[in-house]
Amino acid sequence: MNAENYHAVVIGCGRGGENIGVHSIGYVHGKAYRDNPRIELAGACDIDPGNLDRFCEHFSVPYKTGISEELLRELRPELVSICTYVGSRPALVEASVRNGAKAIWCEKPLALTIQEGRRLVELCEENGVKIVINHYRRYLDLWNRVKQLVKDREIGDLEFIVGSFEGWDQMEMHLLDMMRYILDDEPVSWVMGQVRCTGAKRSYGHVMEEHSACYFAFKNGVRGFYDASCHFPGNSLFRLNGAGGYLEVFPEGAITLANARGFTQIATDSDWSNPKKGGRDPFQDLLNDFLAWIEGGASATD
Numbered sequence: 001m002n003a004e005n006y007h008a009v010v011i012g013c014g015r016g017g018e019n020i021g022v023h024s025i026g027y028v029h030g031k032a033y034r035d036n037p038r039i040e041l042a043g044a045c046d047i048d049p050g051n052l053d054r055f056c057e058h059f060s061v062p063y064k065t066g067i068s069e070e071l072l073r074e075l076r077p078e079l080v081s082i083c084t085y086v087g088s089r090p091a092l093v094e095a096s097v098r099n100g101a102k103a104i105w106c107e108k109p110l111a112l113t114i115q116e117g118r119r120l121v122e123l124c125e126e127n128g129v130k131i132v133i134n135h136y137r138r139y140l141d142l143w144n145r146v147k148q149l150v151k152d153r154e155i156g157d158l159e160f161i162v163g164s165f166e167g168w169d170q171m172e173m174h175l176l177d178m179m180r181y182i183l184d185d186e187p188v189s190w191v192m193g194q195v196r197c198t199g200a201k202r203s204y205g206h207v208m209e210e211h212s213a214c215y216f217a218f219k220n221g222v223r224g225f226y227d228a229s230c231h232f233p234g235n236s237l238f239r240l241n242g243a244g245g246y247l248e249v250f251p252e253g254a255i256t257l258a259n260a261r262g263f264t265q266i267a268t269d270s271d272w273s274n275p276k277k278g279g280r281d282p283f284q285d286l287l288n289d290f291l292a293w294i295e296g297g298a299s300a301t302d
């Protein structure tokens with residue numbers, strides 16, 4: 001490898017097989033590394049030996065272990081993917097920093113509390129380690145088209161943005177991330193939220209909520225609302241209301257624009273979560289931005 005190339009490791013491989021991307025997100029990281037000419041997938045770790053073996057065979061990974069500290073100490077990789085469950089993330093971020101990682105590509109959610117999340121970000125900043133959370137939907141055509149339509153003032157001043165999603169655990173943070181992306185990462189000034197969590201539902205190694213909803217205000221005055229675990233009537237994911245019209249965003253990647261010119265149906269090159277056939281690979285765009293940031297460029301959100 002050349003000096004400007006990188007060694008990467010994946011911690012938390014998943015079972016593989018069906019449903020990669022919905023689960024076994026480690027395979028998405030593995031494929032992104034394999035497809036990037038500047039990165040070598042040098043090692044992997046999983047506490048489940050069967051998952052580890054399958055992953056290493058699938059990607060021809062040369063080094064495997066069930067102990068993450070050993071992986072990081074032995075290989076001292078520049079890039080670390082953390083694809084385990086949220087409870088293990090603080091220790092894995094700390095171990096990555098301790099063992100000289102330059103960058104961490106971490107699955108969401110970063111931590112169980114805001115305080116813990118902030119502490120981990122500060123730890124990375126203090127040690128010059130770049131960290132990104134895998135909110136890759138920012139690289140999909142659908143969301144970029146929505147953002148552009150708002151920027152082009154097709155609906156005038158944006159006033160209200162509403163999102164809903166049913167049937168996929170932990171989707172609310174993706175909805176919130178898309179709202180923030182469309183608004184150029186405008187900060188949020190206040191939030192009211194409610195969660196119904198009886199303890200009956202478990203996933204990713206912890207208790208999950210049955211339903212959550214939240215209402216909030218961006219600093220520029222735009223209001224936001226999301227309802228996670230319950231689709232709105234009409235099956236739209238997002239509705240953006242402006243002073244001069246509205247936009248409706250559908251899971252299959254279609255957008256309806258309603259303004260003074262009437263109704264326009266807009267097709268895009270991705271659905272809400274994946275590129276369509278032949279579309280750009282969002283993970284390569286994410287990785288290339290990440291490498292540019294590591295090498296002194298601006299971060300994708302600067």
Ligand SMILES: NC(=O)c1ccc[n+]([C@@H]2O[C@H](COP(=O)([O-])OP(=O)(O)OC[C@H]3O[C@@H](n4cnc5c(N)ncnc54)[C@H](O)[C@@H]3O)[C@@H](O)[C@H]2O)c1
Binds near residue numbers: 011022045108134170
């Ligand atoms: N960004 C996205 O779009 C996206 C999509 C799917 C999942 N996720 C997130 O990724 C995380 C993993 O989800 P998944 O569906 O891939 O789970 P999964 O169960 O398919 O895979 C997780 C793997 O991590 C391993 N593991 C758990 N603790 C470990 C530890 N301490 N050290 C090493 N290995 C460990 C497990 O054995 C398993 O193989 C979840 O937090 C989920 O929210 C994000």
